[in-house]
Amino acid sequence: MSATALIARHEWRRLAVQPFAWLLAAVVIALMAWQYLLALQGYLDLAPKLGGLKDAPGVTDLVAIPLLRSFGNLLVLLVPLITMRTLAGERGAQTLPLLLASGVGNLRIVLGKYFGALGFVLVLITCVALMPLALAFGTTLDLGKITAALFGLALFAAALTAIGIVASAWAAQPALAAAIALTITLLLAVVDAGARLQGIANSGINYLALPTHLEPFFRGLVASVDIVYFVLIAAVTLALAARRLDTLRSRSD
Amino acid sequence: MRRDRVLITALALRRSKPEQSEFVSIPNPAILALDHVSRRLAGREVVHDLNLNVSRGEVLGLLGVNGAGKTTTLRMIAGVLAPSTGAVRLDGANLYEQPERARRCIGYLPETPPLHQELSTEEFLAFCARLHGVARKAVVAAVARTLERCELGEVRRRPIAALSKGFRQRVGLAQAIVHEPELIVLDEPASGLDPVQAMKLRELVRGFGQDHAVILSTHVLPDVSACCDRVAILHRGELRYSGPATPNVANTLRVGVARTTGANDWESLPMVASAEAIDGIHWRVHLRPGVSIEAFAVAVVERGLGLLELRLDTAPLESTFLAIATADAPAQAA
Numbered sequence: 144m145s146a147t148a149l150i151a152r153h154e155w156r157r158l159a160v161q162p163f164a165w166l167l168a169a170v171v172i173a174l175m176a177w178q179y180l181l182a183l184q185g186y187l188d189l190a191p192k193l194g195g196l197k198d199a200p201g202v203t204d205l206v207a208i209p210l211l212r213s214f215g216n217l218l219v220l221l222v223p224l225i226t227m228r229t230l231a232g233e234r235g236a237q238t239l240p241l242l243l244a245s246g247v248g249n250l251r252i253v254l255g256k257y258f259g260a261l262g263f264v265l266v267l268i269t270c271v272a273l274m275p276l277a278l279a280f281g282t283t284l285d286l287g288k289i290t291a292a293l294f295g296l297a298l299f300a301a302a303l304t305a306i307g308i309v310a311s312a313w314a315a316q317p318a319l320a321a322a323i324a325l326t327i328t329l330l331l332a333v334v335d336a337g338a339r340l341q342g343i344a345n346s347g348i349n350y351l352a353l354p355t356h357l358e359p360f361f362r363g364l365v366a367s368v369d370i371v372y373f374v375l376i377a378a379v380t381l382a383l384a385a386r387r388l389d390t391l392r393s394r395s396d
Numbered sequence: 397m398r399r400d401r402v403l404i405t406a407l408a409l410r411r412s413k414p415e416q417s418e419f420v421s422i423p424n425p426a427i428l429a430l431d432h433v434s435r436r437l438a439g440r441e442v443v444h445d446l447n448l449n450v451s452r453g454e455v456l457g458l459l460g461v462n463g464a465g466k467t468t469t470l471r472m473i474a475g476v477l478a479p480s481t482g483a484v485r486l487d488g489a490n491l492y493e494q495p496e497r498a499r500r501c502i503g504y505l506p507e508t509p510p511l512h513q514e515l516s517t518e519e520f521l522a523f524c525a526r527l528h529g530v531a532r533k534a535v536v537a538a539v540a541r542t543l544e545r546c547e548l549g550e551v552r553r554r555p556i557a558a559l560s561k562g563f564r565q566r567v568g569l570a571q572a573i574v575h576e577p578e579l580i581v582l583d584e585p586a587s588g589l590d591p592v593q594a595m596k597l598r599e600l601v602r603g604f605g606q607d608h609a610v611i612l613s614t615h616v617l618p619d620v621s622a623c624c625d626r627v628a629i630l631h632r633g634e635l636r637y638s639g640p641a642t643p644n645v646a647n648t649l650r651v652g653v654a655r656t657t658g659a660n661d662w663e664s665l666p667m668v669a670s671a672e673a674i675d676g677i678h679w680r681v682h683l684r685p686g687v688s689i690e691a692f693a694v695a696v697v698e699r700g701l702g703l704l705e706l707r708l709d710t711a712p713l714e715s716t717f718l719a720i721a722t723a724d725a726p727a728q729a730a
Contacts, residue, residue: 146527149523149526150527153512156515156519157512157515161514236510236513237506237508237510239510240471240474240504240506240510241510241527241571242527244475244476245527245528246475246495246500246502246528246529247495248495392478393477
């Protein structure tokens with residue numbers, strides 16, 4: 144097993160033995176289940192009226208996609224809470240020398256932490272995805288659209304996790320790391336708000352915004368430009384985190 | 397003739413290992429060599445032109461006051477921190493060009509043990525073993541061996557957070573040796589331990605020194621006397637002294653007498669070279685070469701000085717340390 148996989152697995156194990164992760168997962172799943180049931184009830188109430196419409200939206204558009212979109216919004220808050228301890232927690236507990244003295248390179252340490260945290264986020268996405276997918280037993284779902292939305296969510300989570308990791312590498316306290324990650328994410332979410340208010344939706348600033356690249360996935364569109372955007376964010380932030388770890392090696396504390 | 401109660405403590409003579417006086421006379425080839433190593437931190441040179449060797453089967457005590465550069469030196473040796481200039485060589489190879497080698501060959505216990513407290517002792521040590529390159533199949537045996545060696549068997553399944561300070565310190569030691577490194581680097585391992593725990597820890601370190609190279613940083617002089625073969629004293633980032641941890645003290649005695657005496661009284665004894673007062677009743681007496689302690693004790697009793705205590709004096713190391721710590725001029729190496 145490579146050092147990256149070892150650290151990732153260890154990160155997972157550490158999350159699994161902490162009540163915090165379980166509590167977080169329970170709250171998220173309960174919240175999404177509640178939303179899911181509300182959306183399903185709304186659909187059942189609306190279904191008789193939809194029968195007469197041409198190209199009426201189905202259960203995928205009215206239940207599955209809104210639920211996944213809502214979960215995407217929740218990830219903005221959730222991911223910083225998951226990633227905040229990855230490196231800042233190690234610094235706070237003075238356990239970082241264990242990794243730094245192990246001979247494992249900075250990037251591999253960062254990747255280990257990243258994949259450990261991302262694994263947990265992906266499990267949460269899977270849990271939430273199972274809710275609308277369960278409808279397949281009773282109705283016909285647009286599985287292509289749901290797959291695209293899940294793929295987009297996974298990419299979105301990958302970018303947010305990387306932002307969380309770099310924030311955790313920069314901050315000395317987990318709470319500060321969460322705040323930094325949330326701030327960066329929100330900035331990336333609203334960076335084009337001004338342009339949109341003026342009706343500009345296709346300028347350079349729009350391309351910087353996270354929603355510009357996430358929304359097409361919810362419409363069933365998988366474009367390489369959106370994939371590259373999320374991959375680039377993850378790659379750049381993880382490189383910065385590795386660079387930060389290199390700086391931390393030189394610190395006297 | 398009145399018989400005074402005589403207490404002779406000769407701890408230093410019980411040391412089984414031969415003394416190693418200087419780098420040039422180290423019997424084993426050096427596993428670790430610091431070659432003109434310097435390190436700047438925040439614009440200040442914390443370690444300056446440091447040359448240091450450690451051999452297998454040797455325990456080196458790194459002494460120095462706070463801020464002397466001990467921890468920075470240890471961090472460079474452990475591979476956490478790269479030197480600004482110079483090289484840290486492990487078996488002749490530059491440590492920073494072969495980090496994987498460092499992964500397998502060095503065990504490091506920082507001043508605060510890096511413990512993942514939510515895990516059990518066994519689980520944590522298994523991770524440390526894998527992190528340091530122990531093969532998956534060998535992990536169970538490595539962990540079992542380490543648990544036994546550090547006497548952690550009874551707490552193997554307990555979360556580290558629930559352990560006492562002494563046990564946690566031992567888990568810290570265990571994580572540093574679980575992969576059987578050739579070089580063990582320990583930064584203040586006895587810090588915060590009670591005397592019994594500290595004694596057990598010293599025994600452990602002494603045991604490690606049988607078949608590993610050990611570098612022990614401390615400012616507790618008895619730790620050095622009890623564990624180390626050799627001592628290096630750092631001051632303001634420079635190596636100011638290097639020599640045996642227990643210098644040749646066979647001719648230096650600490651004598652307690654009931655009757656007030658002057659240095660002349662001691663020097664009038666034919667076997668005494670010189671004497672200096674420590675406090676009201678204690679004297680540091682230097683015997684002439686070849687004089688037996690027994691003959692000196694008899695002479696003191698016959699002189700009627702009221703002998704209360706007589707033991708070998710290990711203070712030369714303390715004197716050297718204090719002289720270096722309180723003065724800026726480099727001390728002469730023993």
